[in-house]
Amino acid sequence: MKDALTIHRALLEWEAVHEIVRLPFALAHADELPRALGLPPERCLVTRVYSCDDAYGDQRFLTGVIVPAGGRPSTDAVRATVGATTVRPAHADVVNAVTEYAANLVCPLLLPDDMPVLIDQRVMDALPADDVVYTATGEASTALG
Numbered sequence: 001m002k003d004a005l006t007i008h009r010a011l012l013e014w015e016a017v018h019e020i021v022r023l024p025f026a027l028a029h030a031d032e033l034p035r036a037l038g039l040p041p042e043r044c045l046v047t048r049v050y051s052c053d054d055a056y057g058d059q060r061f062l063t064g065v066i067v068p069a070g071g072r073p074s075t076d077a078v079r080a081t082v083g084a085t086t087v088r089p090a091h092a093d094v095v096n097a098v099t100e101y102a103a104n105l106v107c108p109l110l111l112p113d114d115m116p117v118l119i120d121q122r123v124m125d126a127l128p129a130d131d132v133v134y135t136a137t138g139e140a141s142t143a144l145g
Helices: 004-013 030-037 075-082 092-099 121-126
Strands: 020-022 044-053 060-068 086-089 117-119 134-136 142-144
Touching: 004 020, 004 142, 030 044, 030 134, 030 142, 044 075, 044 092, 060 075, 060 092, 060 121, 075 086, 075 117, 117 121
Parallel strands: 044 134, 060 117
Antiparallel strands: 020 142, 044 060, 044 086, 134 142
């Protein structure tokens, strides 16, 4: 399974400024990040993973959608954007196996190359360019900023 150290090493390799934050309590779900960090939900991002059927209905694929903590994307918007006929939340065991993250703590980084990752435009519009956002690391006790 991927964890904070895996993410940290990749970000160092990419020379990306970041911090790994130790949380005051273990998370059961990334939606708990605002409470753990004392931040508003729009500064804590959650990666939701959806199972999609292609336009022909014969192939399934996963799509990640980055939203503020507690938020849910419009499945119609996800379906239209990725060209799927159906979109539904992916089963936890599938998320674990494909992403190599704990299903409720998926980080939007280091996901499979063939997995589309979308971000809700409202997230981008709501934040000043220099604001730090936080996301899960796959571990219950850390966050990435």
